[in-house]
Amino acid sequence: MTSRANAGDLQPTLWARVVRETLAAAGRSGLDANLLRSTLGLQHAELADPDARLPLPCLYALLEPFVEHTGDELAPPRIVQGGSCIHAAATSTSRHYG
Numbered sequence: 001m002t003s004r005a006n007a008g009d010l011q012p013t014l015w016a017r018v019v020r021e022t023l024a025a026a027g028r029s030g031l032d033a034n035l036l037r038s039t040l041g042l043q044h045a046e047l048a049d050p051d052a053r054l055p056l057p058c059l060y061a062l063l064e065p066f067v068e069h070t071g072d073e074l075a076p077p078r079i080v081q082g083g084s085c086i087h088a089a090a091t092s093t094s095r096h097y098g
Contacts, residue, residue: 011055011057012056013053013054013055014058015052016047016049016052016053017047017050017052019054019058019059020048022062023037023062026062026065026066029066029069029070030069031065031069040058040061040062063076
């Protein structure tokens with residue numbers, strides 16, 4: 001786990017790879033993915049760690065620019081078109097959870 005999502009925290013978390021894939025989708029949609037990443041205070045190493053988890057609000061903070069950029073309140077479901085982010089989270093394993 002990353003220092004942002006410790007085992008003792010009661011805050012909901014998600015796989016860092018979901019945020020990484022969402023940032024990639026941001027880049028494809030014309031947003032500056034590196035700027036978004038740095039605005040959220042995320043490091044490349046956090047996103048590259050296959051077992052890293054981040055607080056769920058990181059994803060919410062990342063999705064807001066999509067809505068602003070597209071003017072479409074349904075933009076968040078569109079960025080996971082094909083379920084790539086959801087699939088990555090659902091099919092992955094972690095040494096923390098077996």
